[in-house]
Amino acid sequence: MLYYDLHIHSCLSPCAQEDMTPANICAMARLKGLDVIALTDHNTGGNLAACDEAARREGLLFLPGMELCASEEVHLLVYFPDVKSAMKMDTAIRSLYPAEKNRPEYFGHQWLMDSQDQVLGEEEGLLIGALAADAAALTDMVESFGGAAVPAHIYRGYGLIQVLGLMPPGPRFHAVELSLGQEVPKGCLPLHSSDAHQLGMISEREHSLPIARDIKTLLKYLIGE
Ligand SMILES: [Zn+2]
Ligand SMILES: [Zn+2]
Numbered sequence: 001m002l003y004y005d006l007h008i009h010s011c012l013s014p015c016a017q018e019d020m021t022p023a024n025i026c027a028m029a030r031l032k033g034l035d036v037i038a039l040t041d042h043n044t045g046g047n048l049a050a051c052d053e054a055a056r057r058e059g060l061l062f063l064p065g066m067e068l069c070a071s072e073e074v075h076l077l078v079y080f081p082d083v084k085s086a087m088k089m090d091t092a093i094r095s096l097y098p099a100e101k102n103r104p105e106y107f108g109h110q111w112l113m114d115s116q117d118q119v120l121g122e123e124e125g126l127l128i129g130a131l132a133a134d135a136a137a138l139t140d141m142v143e144s145f146g147g148a149a150v151p152a153h154i155y156r157g158y159g160l161i162q163v164l165g166l167m168p169p170g171p172r173f174h175a176v177e178l179s180l181g182q183e184v185p186k187g188c189l190p191l192h193s194s195d196a197h198q199l200g201m202i203s204e205r206e207h208s209l210p211i212a213r214d215i216k217t218l219l220k221y222l223i224g225e
């Protein structure tokens with residue numbers, strides 16, 4: 001059994017609290033008794049390397065991820081086998097950012113961190129906007145880098161079903177994120193993660209997957225292989 005929280009934002013996401021540093025996130029995840037976490041900042045992998053290092057220190061399995069906002073204003077969690085693959089996606093989506101820059105006083109700061117809580121700089125791109133590519137195109141890109149796409153909080157704002165009204169026939173999503181008790185679309189694997197923007201929101205040891213402690217196995221499980 002692998003106890004997980006696969007949707008966590010660091011202080012690089014403008015909407016997350018500033019103490020959501022990679023070191024704090026991983027220390028809290030270990031305290032909570034989780035086995036695997038994913039960092040999923042909005043439209044960027046800028047803190048993945050730091051979080052990967054911090055997770056290793058805490059003895060956690062780390063799944064590098066992002067939460068992409070597609071042009072339909074749908075949120076997609078995307079996961080990769082390693083930080084290097086995730087950063088290829090990060091580079092690929094930079095040209096899809098909105099033209100305007102972030103306004104920290106309005107949207108919040110976007111801190112780039114190392115694994116020891118040192119600030120490395122601030123991301124200037126506007127991370128909370130929609131990317132200039134739709135969910136199907138983004139899913140194709142993710143798969144080309146060996147990753148998996150999982151629609152986020154499908155019944156909430158920016159969720160696939162909330163926005164589109166149905167599971168689209170295009171990309172074949174297997175895993176979907178939803179809340180406990182919500183209807184699981186036919187044939188889909190339900191995931192329950194926290195979408196934590198503050199440390200206390202990180203999941204307790206309550207949701208698990210019946211698989212071995214290995215990132216490749218986890219990714220395969222998420223795509224239904
Ligand atoms: Zn979201
Ligand atoms: Zn989120």
